[in-house]
Amino acid sequence: MPGENLSRDEAHERAALLSVDGYEVVLDLRSAVGDSAETVRTFRSETTIRFRRTGEGTSTFVDLIAPSVTAVTLNGRSLDPAVVFDGSRIALDGLADENVLVVDARCAYSRTGEGMHRFVDPEDGEVYLYTQYEPADARRVYATFEQPDLKAPHRFSVTAPEGWTVWSNGAGERDAEGVWRFAETAPISTYITCVVAGPYHYVTDRYTRTLADGTELEIPLGAMCRKGLAKHFDADDVFLVTKQGFDFFHDNFDYPYPFGKYDQAFVPEYNLGAMENPGMVTFREEYIYRGKVTQAAYERRANVILHEMAHMWFGDLVTMVWWDDLWLKESFADFMGSFSLAEATRFTNSWVTFANNRKAWAYRADQLPSTHPITADIRDLEDAKLNFDGITYAKGASVLKQLVAYAGRDAFLEGARRYFKRHAYGNTRLADLLTILEETSGRDMKAWAKSWLQTSGVNTLTPAVTYDAEGRITELAVLQEGDELRPHRAAVGLYRLSGGELVRYARAEADITGARTVVADLAGEEKPDLVLVNDDDLTYCKVRFDEGSLATLRAHLGDITDPLARALCWSALWNLTRDALMPARDFVSVVLAFAGRETDIGVLQMVHAWGKSAVTHYAAPAWREEGGRLLAEGALRELRVAEPGSEHQLTWARFFAATASSEADFQLLEGLLDGTAKIDGLDVDQELRWSLLTPLAVHGRADETRIGEELTRDDTATGKRHQVRLLASRPSAAVKAQAWAQVVESDTLSNALVEATIAGFVQPSQRELIAPYAEKYFAVIERLWAERSIQIGMDIVRGLFPGLQDDEATLAATDAWLAAHEAAAPALRRLVLESRDDLARALRAQDCDRLAG
Numbered sequence: 001m002p003g004e005n006l007s008r009d010e011a012h013e014r015a016a017l018l019s020v021d022g023y024e025v026v027l028d029l030r031s032a033v034g035d036s037a038e039t040v041r042t043f044r045s046e047t048t049i050r051f052r053r054t055g056e057g058t059s060t061f062v063d064l065i066a067p068s069v070t071a072v073t074l075n076g077r078s079l080d081p082a083v084v085f086d087g088s089r090i091a092l093d094g095l096a097d098e099n100v101l102v103v104d105a106r107c108a109y110s111r112t113g114e115g116m117h118r119f120v121d122p123e124d125g126e127v128y129l130y131t132q133y134e135p136a137d138a139r140r141v142y143a144t145f146e147q148p149d150l151k152a153p154h155r156f157s158v159t160a161p162e163g164w165t166v167w168s169n170g171a172g173e174r175d176a177e178g179v180w181r182f183a184e185t186a187p188i189s190t191y192i193t194c195v196v197a198g199p200y201h202y203v204t205d206r207y208t209r210t211l212a213d214g215t216e217l218e219i220p221l222g223a224m225c226r227k228g229l230a231k232h233f234d235a236d237d238v239f240l241v242t243k244q245g246f247d248f249f250h251d252n253f254d255y256p257y258p259f260g261k262y263d264q265a266f267v268p269e270y271n272l273g274a275m276e277n278p279g280m281v282t283f284r285e286e287y288i289y290r291g292k293v294t295q296a297a298y299e300r301r302a303n304v305i306l307h308e309m310a311h312m313w314f315g316d317l318v319t320m321v322w323w324d325d326l327w328l329k330e331s332f333a334d335f336m337g338s339f340s341l342a343e344a345t346r347f348t349n350s351w352v353t354f355a356n357n358r359k360a361w362a363y364r365a366d367q368l369p370s371t372h373p374i375t376a377d378i379r380d381l382e383d384a385k386l387n388f389d390g391i392t393y394a395k396g397a398s399v400l401k402q403l404v405a406y407a408g409r410d411a412f413l414e415g416a417r418r419y420f421k422r423h424a425y426g427n428t429r430l431a432d433l434l435t436i437l438e439e440t441s442g443r444d445m446k447a448w449a450k451s452w453l454q455t456s457g458v459n460t461l462t463p464a465v466t467y468d469a470e471g472r473i474t475e476l477a478v479l480q481e482g483d484e485l486r487p488h489r490a491a492v493g494l495y496r497l498s499g500g501e502l503v504r505y506a507r508a509e510a511d512i513t514g515a516r517t518v519v520a521d522l523a524g525e526e527k528p529d530l531v532l533v534n535d536d537d538l539t540y541c542k543v544r545f546d547e548g549s550l551a552t553l554r555a556h557l558g559d560i561t562d563p564l565a566r567a568l569c570w571s572a573l574w575n576l577t578r579d580a581l582m583p584a585r586d587f588v589s590v591v592l593a594f595a596g597r598e599t600d601i602g603v604l605q606m607v608h609a610w611g612k613s614a615v616t617h618y619a620a621p622a623w624r625e626e627g628g629r630l631l632a633e634g635a636l637r638e639l640r641v642a643e644p645g646s647e648h649q650l651t652w653a654r655f656f657a658a659t660a661s662s663e664a665d666f667q668l669l670e671g672l673l674d675g676t677a678k679i680d681g682l683d684v685d686q687e688l689r690w691s692l693l694t695p696l697a698v699h700g701r702a703d704e705t706r707i708g709e710e711l712t713r714d715d716t717a718t719g720k721r722h723q724v725r726l727l728a729s730r731p732s733a734a735v736k737a738q739a740w741a742q743v744v745e746s747d748t749l750s751n752a753l754v755e756a757t758i759a760g761f762v763q764p765s766q767r768e769l770i771a772p773y774a775e776k777y778f779a780v781i782e783r784l785w786a787e788r789s790i791q792i793g794m795d796i797v798r799g800l801f802p803g804l805q806d807d808e809a810t811l812a813a814t815d816a817w818l819a820a821h822e823a824a825a826p827a828l829r830r831l832v833l834e835s836r837d838d839l840a841r842a843l844r845a846q847d848c849d850r851l852a853g
Contacts, residue, residue: 005380021152027045042109103143105143116141158197192275192278199227223264291687295347307333359394371391386831402452403448451487463531488541494531503561563600585849672692707723
């Protein structure tokens, strides 16, 4: 649509022209329920914007994506919507020094999780609404100046169906006329405004604290979910982590929470993990667990709660000028999530999870052709949407962890405190933060930023060790590789076998600079069995091993007693596999040998995912079947010996279901489902039932009737998504044709059901069945990108890329499309380039594995 993709230049021009004094938004959501004669169901949105002209010029535009506009009035002058509205913008001319704009429009309810999302619960027919805007979808709900640096107070009024409750950023109540009216917000960006409405189950609590000046801070707390999930909602744990987070951030930030109340809504069909709307945080409802889950799941939820809370300061109170500096909020929130989790909650090993999970995301993103500096070049909104990635989040957080090691914890936190006070309710750029950090640390932040924030790519650190005749270290050097050699504050640990355990006996920190750095403090130490560069995970790098250390890991990885060191070694071996330096079958052998001894449940789950990916993508095709069989046999072996009722038993049960491929495997799964087989202590609850049923559907053992029977047992929104996924996963050409048509040729499915259908369509054991869709994919993606919302476009382009057709022909077809579509949308080309890189990496790894066979 013309004008929908706002550019950075346009935003800068508009910010130079005007400032916004306030929004008043009036929504009528009564049309959300009941039958509708409209082709597209809509609601009334009336917006009043008060703004001032502060620069040269008399014309601008306001953003609005809506099916129709009823009326536009500027300073009492009526403008013809047919003339000034083009579907995404309203043109304004004749601006005065002070202006009042009133826009009356019909806005559309969303099925894609963008704007005002409408969900009908199949369990009870209830309708639930919520908004999701980042980076620029507030304009789907009300008329806005849709850019982060035009902050303003917002006041919302909402008319809703009888019996509903409505929430927004500010405190609200229903007046005598039945309208929900909300307190005016502090100045905030449009993308973090929010409305949640419906018959939600709502629980309340309260946080109190005595501040340094003796005043009492009281924050009303709320948490909500659909009524159908209320019986599973452990709000007490949500509130516990919330209060622990508020304690931590108030202890360290010295700036009281500035947004009044703090509601947290767990909502259906959510595209993201969560969103930091001040006073009204939204989360995907999958964080409410319907069955037994591991502590890793609770840790993941707690991390997200604290990540979003950190945003109240980093992102909401102080906001980036434009999306170039998205990292100013996301990297800090990602770092603070793990930091506060380790120091304020029961999840004291959160840095293990960070090293093993979050950084794996960063390493992958930083080796794609689309890699970019943490401070990225964001030309427009499509660029911005794609930069919510592993670099902006996890690499940025890793670099901040490096900064804490480089500048010191006290200097870092004092910098944060000054940053909030100096820029409260304002907008910032990189230079604003660097200036403050230079004040507090005494370090040259510009040089540090140039190396770490303004360049892309990941360095590789490898130990080079020489020994004397007595086996003592004469020199230990760290070799650094990469396009940009950076300064690393890193630790090197020396480990030796002792009493059947691999334990650290020496450690030294050093500033790693240039291509070769000698760690003098380790000279004279006894010869180690393992040299671990980046011990304690202080910096961001890929780790390599000398030959002796790699041999030690092949034989003794499970003997490492420190969970963080063990996680770092798992991660390093996985990077070797991805880089075609370790055959996939060798990695699988390490998984089979040592995964059963892994005590950290989050690490174990990652190792399972890596093991399955090694067989699916990186193993030589001739060895795939054997590799899959070995994983399934290993999973079943560990399942049978796991402690009954333990989270390890549950994790191995899921992994067995994910790898099952033989007749005996399927018979056991069927027995666990119908009760004729039993594994002591294993509770086959509804979520596990869907996991066990999945391979039966994929391999043709569960037909539509059997899947329908399971839906009858679990006739809920979650059950419906599982059913849709399993139906699309069946090994039938007709099934695949139907699934393709539902996603590609129709746009009637909601975002959640698009995701479920794609997940079912793409099955590694069905490569030949879906091979004909490779050519179709390249024929339709440009049209789909133009026709669908960016979120659905991203889901389809990524999800249906024919990566399982892993051969040179698919690589050539991808290159041919890229060559023929140089003028395609840059964001679309980026997605295809990233998928091409994944495919090329897989082919290199398969060659490596083939040579090992």
